[in-house]
Amino acid sequence: MAIAYQVTFDCADPAKLSEFWAATLGFQLDSPPPGFASWPDFLKSMNVPEENWNDASAIVDPDGVGSRIYFQKVPEGKVVKNRLHLDLRVSGPRGTSGEKNREKIYQEVARLQGLGATKFHEHNEMGEFWIIMQDPEGNEFCLT
Incomplete structure (x- = not known):
């Protein structure tokens, strides 16, 4: 049986990079959890400070076929060639x-x-x- 996976990007601006890759791949931003109209509503309910709302983002294939792609904020910038692309x-x-x-x-x-x-x-x-x-x-x- 195949193992499900997601691809994760370390980045400086998860919101901006997830929007780029969503447009590139024909994906869409991941929906907030059930019961929440938006990600800000969910993050407020979890008491996440507003300055941390752009710490992560994710995109998904609207047809449910492709893997989820996750973007996480990291403090360091990219300095060398990717080992995976x-x-x-x-x-x-x-x-x-x-x-x-x-x-x-x-x-x-x-x-x-x-x-x-x-x-x-x-x-x-x-x-x-x-x-x-x-x-x-x-x-x-x-x-x-």
Whole structure:
């Protein structure tokens, strides 16, 4: 039996980064617990000081298929390359025309730059093309 998992990002601004990744992946912000109309209502009920309301955030696949992604505030900034990163296949299935794939990848680069991402580096190796991107906090991910 497969083990369920969630991916966790350490970050400086969980609200901002979760909004970026929700828009990137087509996810939505996680709903507050049952019985609460909003996260602020829930956090108030738990006596969480308002200055700590942006200590965490999470996004979920609206179809319930993908894993939950959690964002937690940490005091230190990112200083080295990620040891783990996401590859986002936006070009379609393998075997699709190479030029069509590039076009789809470049379209996604433009969309994500509009959301705050940065294009970092292009790769074309052994017949595969991908672009390394960085999210608004500098975390690397690839568009394939």
